[in-house]
Amino acid sequence: GAGVSQSPSNKVTEKGKDVELRCDPISGHTALYWYRQSLGQGLEFLIYFQGNSAPDKSGLPSDRFSAERTGGSVSTLTIQRTQQEDSAVYLCASSPQGALAGNTIYFGEGSWLTVV
């Protein structure tokens, strides 16, 4: 596709369940990022991938959060044993190279997660 694609666009889950969020970056983009944004708040960095490796996972809030990227393309963010404070929109972004190369990053429309 032309842009960053995320699925599901909306997810309502019960507290304690696991969820998987998927991101399909722009074709050819080697860098991939996950951010999350709670209602009315700024963007919180979660993890960054260069290719399939994650040189910066400093933003993952707890060990319930994990992410992987395969084939240098699709990434999956997994949240285990979801809590209500995990409710947010999870935004994936990609860029041709790393952010420090000055490249623009392009966001997907996000996956809106509600934990009830």
Next chain:
Amino acid sequence: RKEVEQDPGPFNVPEGATVAFNCTYSNSASQSFFWYRQDCRKEPKLLMSVYSSGNEDGRFTAQLNRASQYISLLIRDSKLSDSATYLCVVGNTGRRALTFGSGTRLQVQP
């Protein structure tokens, strides 16, 4: 102290007004700077990059002051469609991902 700080606003201005936002960053080694725009319940989109010499794109002018560690965005002749949240974004040495400010909300009124 936050890495990137912005006045949350809101800035309420009439159509046609000129409005300016500032943003400060804490890491003096920061290397790349951007302004992104985010509409309500939408994803952020790049508005413009910020270069050391300053740059202009139509009604929008961005400037960088490295000595004082701040970035500014000037919007001239505001339009109703400029109403959005403007995010200041900084790329830091040693961290590969961009750091976003919390945003400044602009409401342009008829």
